Amino acid sequence: MAVDLVIAAIRAVVMLLLVLNLSAILLWFERKGSALIQDRIGANRAAILGVGARLGLPNLGIVNTLLADPIKMFTKEDFVPAGADHFLHGLAPFLALFPVLVTFAVIPIGDTVTIGAHTFDLVAADFNDAALYVLASIGIGVYGIALGGWASNNRWALLGGIRASAQMISYEIAMGLAIVAVVATYGTLSLQAIVREQGGVWFGWLPRWGIILQPIAFLLLFTAGMAESKRVPFDLPESESELVAGYFTEYSGGKQAVFMLTDFAEVALVAMLVTTFFFGGWQVPWLYRDGFHLPGGALVSIPYWAVVVLGVVAFWIKTIFFCWLQILIRWTLPRFRYDQLMRFGWKLLVPIGLLNLIVTAVVVVMAGS
């Protein structure tokens, strides 16, 4: 029992460390991605005491982003504007990043593993209300943003914070409706169980991924998720041409870094949720516990540990694909106007979500009886 508890604790910490690193690497990914799209070189100049140049290393830009930038940020002066609420000003970035990080605890990244007498799933915490937990912790994120805007004693920040609150709560409904439709399809709230349901094939070759059952819910969740992460084309809260930087105008150093990390952690979270609900999570097409069952009927046997490793690799490949897709969209589309944003959320996504849910429920009940 004690060993099981230690293993559980290690799973939780490892998952958080993976997510924090992924978020930091996504920052570099975004800089290089934007550079590629805009036909420039991007973050590429870095040298530690001239070492990079002397060794002729071509590209140390990632060192810049992962080492130099954090050091610089965490040694900046901690700025709080006059008249601002000191406590809330510090609490806001905490409340923004913390709920996002906590959400990752229920995302399954692999199949069941057995080490000695201990068997566990590769998910930090697999409990049977996980989908509800995801909705709940995403909902808390809005407090950090709204407080950050309000506590800054700056009118741009206040406007950004209010815009962000209205936008996030509007799109949360579409997101919730998409998740309810997925839950209705699989009849469970546990994410690990949802991923297991997506194993196997239809017609002998088509992987049973959720995207085939719930394509509309996928579009809803992905769109609403991008709106929740407040990135272009949904970056009204921080639209720099109108509001300087929106709700984090008055933030510097580490607190600003936390807000930035929140953005990228949310990108990673949306990618992981989409992967888990619609793209089979850690499922590899045609891969079962004893090896590949290819569509022709051939069986390629591989040991179980290799199956687990392949699953984990597949999960991360899918996740990084959807992170990349979000970065691509972010650097391709222009920003919405505010009335367009609200119309899109309330008059398009919410009705579609309700309709999708009703159709799903009727089909599921008819198929069950």
Added chain:
Amino acid sequence: MLTWVPIGVTIGFAALVVAIMVTINRLVAPRHRSPVKDLPFECGNPPSGSAWGRFSVHFYLVAILFLVFDVEVILLIPWAAEIRRLAGFGLGEALIFIAVLVVGLVYAWQRGALDWD
């Protein structure tokens, strides 16, 4: 126990990491304050009036609509998880519930609560 320990560890570890990131500047960074530097940023001019001015009441309306529909989503989740066992009866109840809220959405729509101009 095996469920709640990792959740507790996640919450504790995440809180620790974020708390360090938020407070580290206070401990290691220099701090030189001056009245001009402490002014809230307003495009370079001294701020004109209070930052906590009035803003459109429309945002409150969105928040109220959100409360209605988010509670709807939360109430639908238990039904969705047990949809097969509840079968036709549960479906009927849920459809009535959704229909009532759709009437609310249509009403808000008609009254222009979802329009921004």
